[in-house]
Amino acid sequence: MTRGPGEHGAGPTAGSTASATTGRADAGPLPGDVPAQQTGPAVRAVWCESAWLGAGDVVEAARVEVDAGGLVVGVLPGVPAREGDAVLRGVVFPAAANAHSHAFHRALRGRTHGGGGTFWTWRKAMYRAADALTPELYEELATAVYAEMVVAGWTSVAEFHYVHHRPDGTPYGQDDAGEPHAMELALARAAVRAGIRLTLLDTCYLAGGFGAPLQEGQRRFSDGTAGRWLERLARLREVVSSDHPAHHVTVGAAIHSVRAVPEEDLAVIGRLLPPDLPLHVHLSEQPAENEDCLRATGCTPTALLHRHGLVCDRLSAVHATHVTAGDIAVLADAGATVVLCPTTEADLADGLGPAGEFRDAGVRLALGTDQHVVVDPWREMRALEDGERLRTGRRGHFDSGTLHRIAALHGTASQGRHAAGFGRGRVADFMAVDPRTTRTAGSSRDQLAYTATAQDVTGVVVGGILTAQDGLHATLGDPAALLVAAIARLDAAAAAAQVREQR
Numbered sequence: 437m438t439r440g441p442g443e444h445g446a447g448p449t450a451g452s453t454a455s456a457t458t459g460r461a462d463a464g465p466l467p468g469d470v471p472a473q474q475t476g477p478a479v480r481a482v483w484c485e486s487a488w489l490g491a492g493d494v495v496e497a498a499r500v501e502v503d504a505g506g507l508v509v510g511v512l513p514g515v516p517a518r519e520g521d522a523v524l525r526g527v528v529f530p531a532a533a534n535a536h537s538h539a540f541h542r543a544l545r546g547r548t549h550g551g552g553g554t555f556w557t558w559r560k561a562m563y564r565a566a567d568a569l570t571p572e573l574y575e576e577l578a579t580a581v582y583a584e585m586v587v588a589g590w591t592s593v594a595e596f597h598y599v600h601h602r603p604d605g606t607p608y609g610q611d612d613a614g615e616p617h618a619m620e621l622a623l624a625r626a627a628v629r630a631g632i633r634l635t636l637l638d639t640c641y642l643a644g645g646f647g648a649p650l651q652e653g654q655r656r657f658s659d660g661t662a663g664r665w666l667e668r669l670a671r672l673r674e675v676v677s678s679d680h681p682a683h684h685v686t687v688g689a690a691i692h693s694v695r696a697v698p699e700e701d702l703a704v705i706g707r708l709l710p711p712d713l714p715l716h717v718h719l720s721e722q723p724a725e726n727e728d729c730l731r732a733t734g735c736t737p738t739a740l741l742h743r744h745g746l747v748c749d750r751l752s753a754v755h756a757t758h759v760t761a762g763d764i765a766v767l768a769d770a771g772a773t774v775v776l777c778p779t780t781e782a783d784l785a786d787g788l789g790p791a792g793e794f795r796d797a798g799v800r801l802a803l804g805t806d807q808h809v810v811v812d813p814w815r816e817m818r819a820l821e822d823g824e825r826l827r828t829g830r831r832g833h834f835d836s837g838t839l840h841r842i843a844a845l846h847g848t849a850s851q852g853r854h855a856a857g858f859g860r861g862r863v864a865d866f867m868a869v870d871p872r873t874t875r876t877a878g879s880s881r882d883q884l885a886y887t888a889t890a891q892d893v894t895g896v897v898v899g900g901i902l903t904a905q906d907g908l909h910a911t912l913g914d915p916a917a918l919l920v921a922a923i924a925r926l927d928a929a930a931a932a933a934q935v936r937e938q939r
């Protein structure tokens with residue numbers, strides 16, 4: 437259904453129209469969803485050529501009124517834009533929420549295919565890049581990567597961050613070595629500059645495998661014990677919350693994987709992790725992890741986490757590619773989220789996770805760009821559906837309404853954030869796509885999820901403010917130029933480090 441002007445009975449007050457549009461795309465409580473918020477008076481507006489409220493539900497010429505906190509106050513369809521409105525051309529959707537990112541992996545794009553490569557050769561290259569990072573280089577690179585995300589339509593990101601310390605493992609801020617939390621604060625500054633909402637998932641990473649010490653290149657990831665990681669996490673939360681409002685930057689927690697955190701430390705985390713933090717973990721991405729876990733502990737990675745009370749409704753299990761029916765039931769019973777990263781999983785030949793089984797079991801699915809071989813919510817949505825088609829030999833697993841719900845609502849829920857959308861009290865984050873490009877021409881507006889790409893995004897709004905337009909960031913300009921410069925500087929630093937090593 438496409439409604440025309442006035443069909444909402446659009447009255448003069450925003451409040452009366454808001455209730456008419458609080459439906460479809462962002463309706464209904466989700467398990468773990470954060471409810472809509474109280475709004476204040478409207479101070480700005482976003483005018484949408486067409487606003488997609490849900491499958492079969494598009495309104496034309498909609499003016500979305502936004503309060504000072506960046507929340508939707510109401511939607512007036514069938515009205516012209518007013519001076520000062522942020523104007524979005526094309527079809528406007530709730531913005532996407534990126535539920536899994538390692539910003540520095542962007543430096544590896546297009547570099548790990550020589551000789552074919554495997555997951556493990558990719559990981560070796562990744563460690564070389566991690567080793568060269570300094571807070572300054574990381575801030576520059578992450579700013580570029582987050583700008584790339586924003587112009588593509590992602591307005592929030594869960595950054596799974598484990599490059600905490602100096603390369604030799606010494607914490608920043610110790611022995612006059614830089615400011616405390618230097619890497620984490622660099623990422624926070626990068627997010628603020630790019631205008632993306634950041635959930636900084638500070639990650640516990642203690643071992644090089646089951647019963648294996650850290651390897652060369654992993655030292656800067658580790659706090660030594662779960663107890664020391666929890667102490668640093670608590671201090672980081674204080675610093676970040678005093679520097680940044682929660683709608684912009686918050687801290688969450690992550691366990692790198694069951695291979696990187698010994699079972700006794702999982703037990704400590706299960707007992708002592710503050711209950712209000714979102715918790716993410718890489719889970720069963722590779723069969724080798726499952727085999728090692730079974731050998732070491734007698735159970736699957738999911739069952740091991742469950743044993744220590746870590747499978748719960750705040751848990752986001754990233755990948756969950758090689759899971760058993762029992763694992764799926766455990767994740768579903770707990771109300772956990774599974775974060776799929778379809779373009780990364782394809783790039784790394786991880787395999788196809790059982791997305792349909794998760795959905796049927798009631799597991800909430802979200803999407804992430806992980807290693808950033810692609811930074812495009814439209815491609816991730818499509819790859820999720822395509823993967824299921826290839827896995828099952830059938831079409832039509834995820835309709836477009838479900839895909840947008842996964843990309844937008846579930847991604848924010850996974851971050852413990854309020855959801856974006858058109859409903860009153862939702863966060864006014866939107867992405868607009870042009871339905872008349874070479875890629876999208878002829879597409880029904882309901883089926884743009886199967887045709888559009890980031891190149892078709894005409895505008896992105898964060899908190900009611902136009903933050904990107906036609907591939908350019910409003911304050912940072914062309915993300916490509918930022919990426920070229922940042923990657924060149926990181927390469928130069930890595931080359932210099934190699935020369936020092938060879939001497």
Ligand SMILES: [Zn+2]
Nearest residue numbers: 538596718806
């Ligand atoms: Zn990852």
